[in-house]
Amino acid sequence: MKKLILFASFGLLGFFLACTNTKTNEQATEKLKNDSIRKVVSVIFAALPAEAPNPENQVTAEKTALGKILYFETRLSKKGNNSCNSCHNLNTYGVDNKSTSPGDEGKLGGRNSPTSFNSALQFVQFWDGRAKDVEEQAGGPVLNPVEMNMPDKAFVEKKLASIKGYKELFAAAFPTDKNPITYENLKKAIGAFERTLLTPSPYDAWLAGNDSAITAQEIKGLQTFMSSGCNACHMGSLFGGSMYQKFPLFGDQKTWLKTEKADEGRFAVTKAEADKYMFKVPILRNITETWPYFHDGSVKELHVAIDIMAQSELNKKLTPEEITNIAAFLKTLKGNLSDEVKKAPALPGI
Ligand code: HEC
Ligand code: HEC
Structure with missing residues (x-):
């Protein structure tokens, strides 16, 4: 009987060891996968810098x-x-x-x-x-x-x-x-x-090596964001704000935004034909919070904005699942607003 118990315990121990082993293996594979994605994306979308200095206007x-x-x-x-x-x-x-x-x-x-x-x-x-x-x-x-x-x-x-x-x-x-x-x-x-x-966000924490800062679905969304070509325009640490691009490249602006009048964008500033319908590519940091979307604020929902972008800028129709995953990824760009930042200051009296 004793022998049997001893045998059973060893058996159990072996079983546990095997389990933890697969688990460590899975974690190691996951880590490797995370690290290799990180390596690629850190070049395209760097972490948010800690400061935004201007040599002509020192921040004090x-x-x-x-x-x-x-x-x-x-x-x-x-x-x-x-x-x-x-x-x-x-x-x-x-x-x-x-x-x-x-x-x-x-x-x-x-x-x-x-x-x-x-x-x-x-x-x-x-x-x-x-x-x-x-x-x-x-x-x-x-x-x-x-x-x-x-x-x-x-x-x-x-x-x-x-x-x-x-x-x-x-x-x-x-x-x-x-x-x-x-x-x-x-x-x-x-x-x-x-x-x-x-506003540094979970994306930056993940980029710095914290694997649990973003989920598998969010990483999938990041991969779809890149494989679809969104990063051709929405790049850099802000996922935008680094170049001008035409909106739209495919189709008609009035149709996409369901408006009467198209906005000619940068053309109004430069009067150069090449600037017609050119806009600064907007940043996507905190994008889940900054609805409604586009230069006229005509689109309320993020998934609709993503769908329009894929069609109008990339001539691609994304599946609902791809759109959901991209939206999930974009949520990792949402930072935390501290109470200190949100607090209104006392205004000086007369
Ligand atoms: C009545 C609403 C309103 C007020 C008040 C206002 N803004 Fe704006 N702000 C806008 C709009 C609309 C735009 C975009 C206009 C455009 O691009 O043609 C804008 C653009 C900006 C931008 C550019 C952001 C970007 O991504 O390009 C900054 C920065 C900004 N405002 C800061 C300020 C500051 C600072 C003040 C106070 C001195 C201020 N705004 C007052 C409505 C307002
Ligand atoms: C060819 C360049 C280009 C590509 C590719 C592109 N975008 Fe954009 N994106 C823009 C421009 C330009 C705007 C601003 C359009 C406007 O409002 O006039 C914009 C606007 C947006 C907005 C709305 C931002 C706001 O603050 O209102 C979102 C969200 C967005 N893009 C997501 C995406 C996604 C997701 C993809 C990939 C499916 C993508 N974009 C592909 C250039 C691009």
Whole structure:
């Protein structure tokens, strides 16, 4: 009897050993597979950088603190209805989730508000690339009649100077300037703040070697994203924001977006025939949160946007499963917004 028990225990032990062995083997194979995919994709989609520096506008704590206040400052709009945060809400991934946004007078703009998160890392700003960086971009909305509608730069400077708290805030942010409350410095402070709006995500954790940061289905989606050719345009650490491309390459824009009037994109800026229907390839970081999609915000659902992209840019019809997997992968580009980032600052009193 004793012998039998002993025999049975050895048998069991052997069985357990065999099991753990297959398990370790499977894990090892999985790890190898992960590592080889990682090697390929890290070249095409690098990890999100930790910083977005600009040699001409050093990011300092004082500047970003002022920039955040200005980002929330409704007194920078003529009627006091609007701040940057109205359309690029830091609680909702830097967008307002509207097709197009109402400005200070309630009038709707012509294009969808893109996210302010990670935006500083793009090669140019706006759907048509008409601003070279976030500093230049920040000067636009305040004076734009359908956005914040202030009459001119001097008016904005006077207004800021009339609010007591800004004197100290600008002096701290621009300590070597004799007269720091200027429109140029407003742009620099907001730009510096936007340079801090970076959102590393599970994709970056996976790229750094954490295999469990993303699931097998999500990896499948990443492979489909590449085998379909999405990465030809959506590349780099932002999965976009590094080039202009035509939308659409196949078919008609009005049909894809079900609209009356096509947007000619960059053509409106350059008047060059080659720029007709050219747009900056948008970034896909946090894309699950920044609906509705496309330059006119006409598409609410991500799977519809993916389907349109495959057909209009690649002349391919994806299966529902391929679309689901790509969408699952895109969710790994969603970062975490800290309470600190989301918190509205106290605005200086009169
Ligand atoms: C009324 C809504 C509204 C307000 C207010 C507003 N924006 Fe925008 N913003 C937009 C729209 C719409 C676009 C895209 C316009 C285009 O590309 O033609 C845009 C574009 C941008 C971009 C470019 C993003 C990219 O991916 O190209 C940045 C950055 C930005 N805004 C920051 C700001 C800042 C900073 C402020 C405050 C000074 C501000 N916005 C105020 C609606 C708004
Ligand atoms: C030939 C270049 C190109 C290819 C290939 C491409 N895209 Fe795009 N993508 C663009 C451009 C340009 C836009 C902006 C179109 C517009 O709104 O005018 C865009 C927009 C998008 C949007 C909407 C982004 C937003 O913020 O509204 C998503 C999502 C997207 N692409 C995903 C994909 C996927 C998934 C694939 C592969 C199936 C893909 N794209 C292939 C160029 C491309």
